Amino acid sequence: MTHTAFLAACRDAIGAAHVLTDPQDTAPFLTDWRRRYTGAACAVLAPxxxxxxxxxxxxxxxxRVALVPQGGNTGLAGGATPDASGAQAVISLRRLNRVRDIDPHNNTITVExxxxxAEVQKHAEAAGRLFALSLAAEGSCTIGGNLSTNAGGTGVLRYGNTRELCLGLEVVTPQGELWDGLRGLRKDNTGYDLRDLFIGAEGTLGLITAAVLKLHPQPAARVTALAALASPHAALDFLALTQRMAGPLLTGFELMSDFCVRLVGRHFEQMRYPFAEAHAQIVLLELSDSESEVHARTLFExxxxTALEQGLVEDAVVAENLAQSRAFWNLREHIPLAQAEEGLNIKHDIAVPISCIGHFIExxxxxxxxxxxxxRMVTFGHLGDGNLHYNVQAPEGVDATAFLRQHQSAINRIVYDSVAAHRGSISAEHGLGQLKIDDAARYKQDVELRMMRAIKQALDPLNLMNPGKVLR
Known part of the structure; x- marks a missing residue:
């Protein structure tokens, strides 16, 4: 299929310099972050x-050219990668990079x-506010991608997913109309919630071009600690105690297995095991206090x-300064990097009800x-919201490629069957992309799939918006 007329029209619309067709120019846009998928495209378009x-x-x-929206290309499910046909065009939104407005009184920021x-976080901080979304890829991922996958991150426990942090959207519909829904309202009960329809849709229903995002007051102090525990069950009891005593001050509660932490130490020598003795589980928790550091530390102590007296926690270390706090978070954030250094592995981004986490793991x-x-099980994640990164590493000394070839399909089925048995989700914060379409179809109810397909057909009858993602 030739796209000569389409590409000529695109050059007229946005300028020839922003219609990329040379293989050297398009290559960075055609492979996903994990290098699991590589596609082809007739062009990369950059409005x-x-x-x-x-x-x-x-x-x-x-x-009749299908479009694949792309932000920072940091997705983990192949949702922003074109297929191999060369008939699709990638539409990169990196040039839509303006902060349009900050409204400190309304606690909102409007961005493209x-x-x-990370730039949204910096602009919020300059205005004396906090934008609460935080995740490992924050230095390269874009707000459009965060919205399209309903990204989670480390602050979900207190602030919610990206969906909860968004008040309004601007969206290009599959017909090329521009919907201006940039309303910074906390209450708007005037019909169907179109905003929530586009968030998490991975660009299959329209093209998000801007958003009004919630801001929060900057905390006066943050206190971070590592706590050692005997089991995930003890971690759940510790979470309940922390929520009772700290209430909304609790902003982070991350679970890491002993093997996760040792794996980080194996590949990053500067990150030593934080306790003198081994412990089955380690929790990274953080309190954010609006009063003072003295108040936060007194509450923490x-x-x-109480946790030590009740036998929930076996040992603990509290960060004495910002550098040590950052070191604790670096330990958590280096787990995926350590896994990559260890070799290929089988990844799962799942969610189960918080009360089921211990039973699910066992x-x-x-x-x-x-x-x-x-x-070897590499189990870590956001215990406070039920999201686990439940990953499987090949046995020590076994060729990882051969292990994946032999076991990946069966292990995926075991994990997803267990997730379903615990009434969970096979994708908590990474989306479905093209990676999990068939798995989602297996575990979703038929009526649920029919409703999703009806929405897709109604909004995008020509199936030009990111086809082959989320739904077949």
Whole structure:
């Protein structure tokens, strides 16, 4: 199929310099972050304004060219990678990178989809506010991508997913119309919630070009600690105690297995095991206090004393300064990097009800140990919201590629069957992309899939918005 007329029209619309067709120029946009998927594209289109984005969508409709929206290309499910046909066009939103407005009294910031998450955080901080979304890729991921996957991160326990941090959207519809829903309202009960329909849709229903995001007051103090525990069950009891004593001050509660932490130490020598003795589980927790550091530390000391007296916590270390706090978070954030250094692994981004986490880990670990003896479990995640990164590493000394070839399909099925048995989700914060389409179809109810397909058909009848993602 030739795209000569389409590409010529795109050049007229946004300028020839922003219609990339040379293989050297397009290559960075065609492979996903994990290098699991590599596609082909007739072009990479880079609009600079919402109006230009809308013009490109209209041209795509006219010429029947499918579009694959892309932000920072940091996704983990192949949701922003084109297929191998070369018939699709990637529409990169990186040039839509303006902060349009900050309203400290309304506690909102209005930004375009291509703004890097870390830049939103910096602009909020300059205004004396906090933008609470925080995740490992924040230096390169974009707000449009965060919204399209409903990203989670480390602050969900207190502040919610990206969906809870968004008040309004600007969206280019699959017909090329521009919907201005940039209303910074906490209450708007005037019909269907179109905003929530586009958030988490991974660009399959329209193109998010801007958003109004919630800001919060900057905390006066943060206190961070590592707590050692005997089991995930003890971690759940510790979470309940922390929520009772700290209430809304609790902003982070991350679970890491002993093997996770030792794996980080193996590949990053500067990050030593934080306790003198081994412990089955380690929790990283953080309190954010609006009063003072003295108040936060006094509360923290009382919490830890109670947890030790009740036998929930075996040992604990509290960060004495900002550098030590950052070191604690670096330990948590280096787990995926250590896994990559260790070799190929089988990743799962799942969620189960918080009360089920201990039982899920025990049951699923046992099933995998029986199916793949010697497999090493790398279990970590956001315990406070039920989201686990439940990953499986090949046995020590076993070729990882051969292990994945032999066991990946069976292990995925074991994990997802266990997730379903615990009434959970096979994708908590990474989305479905093209990675989990078939798995989602297996575990979703037929009525749920029919409703999703009806929405897709109603909004995008030509199936030009990111086809082959989320739904077949």
């Amino acid at each position: 600079a304004t919402s109006a230009e984005a809308a013009a490109l969508v209209k041209l795509a409709v006219e010429h 989809a291509g703004v890097i998450l 009382g919490l830890m004393q 049951a699923t670990d046992a099933a995998i140990a029986q199916a793949a003896p010697g497999a």
